[in-house]
Amino acid sequence: MLFDVNVIIKLKGGMLSPEAKAISHALSSLGMKSEYLNTAKFFEIGIEAENADAAKAKAAEMCERLLANPVIHSYTIEVKKA
Amino acid sequence: MLFDVNVIIKLKGGMLSPEAKAISHALSSLGMKSEYLNTAKFFEIGIEAENADAAKAKAAEMCERLLANPVIHSYTIEVKKA
Numbered sequence: 001m002l003f004d005v006n007v008i009i010k011l012k013g014g015m016l017s018p019e020a021k022a023i024s025h026a027l028s029s030l031g032m033k034s035e036y037l038n039t040a041k042f043f044e045i046g047i048e049a050e051n052a053d054a055a056k057a058k059a060a061e062m063c064e065r066l067l068a069n070p071v072i073h074s075y076t077i078e079v080k081k082a
Numbered sequence: 083m084l085f086d087v088n089v090i091i092k093l094k095g096g097m098l099s100p101e102a103k104a105i106s107h108a109l110s111s112l113g114m115k116s117e118y119l120n121t122a123k124f125f126e127i128g129i130e131a132e133n134a135d136a137a138k139a140k141a142a143e144m145c146e147r148l149l150a151n152p153v154i155h156s157y158t159i160e161v162k163k164a
Contacts, residue, residue: 040124
């Protein structure tokens with residue numbers, strides 16, 4: 001069964017993000033204020049698995065082994081039927 | 083009122099994504115197959131506005147003027163109460 005898995009990889013709380021700071025500053029320069037701004041990576045992955053739990057486990061393995069750096073990133077996984 | 087706005091910026095359909103292709107290939111080399119893989123940028127933005135519609139309009143302006151390139155990107159905005 002094919003599952004459509006959304007993975008969001010964020011910096012862990014307390015990590016400095018120069019990218020977010022730069023974007024926030026640029027928005028402000030254009031007259032658009034934001035109270036806070038965080039950036040993250042978003043992946044849509046099609047995973048073939050027996051059930052939703054197995055798809056989630058496969059996505060978690062992808063995060064641990066390649067997509068995320070467990071030292072600085074946290075990730076959330078959302079599984080939907082494709 | 084402070085709103086927590088999630089913005090997802092994707093490449094429009096049909097745009098080639100070398101990044102996604104490279105990640106998909108790397109996952110495959112590690113023995114983790116994906117049927118498809120798309121990458122996107124994810125922003126969590128705190129926006130002060132009178133109501134949810136106004137917050138959404140502000141986020142859309144941010145996308146149009148800075149965050150996205152309307153030629154190659156599409157974006158989705160989700161507004162939640164902070």
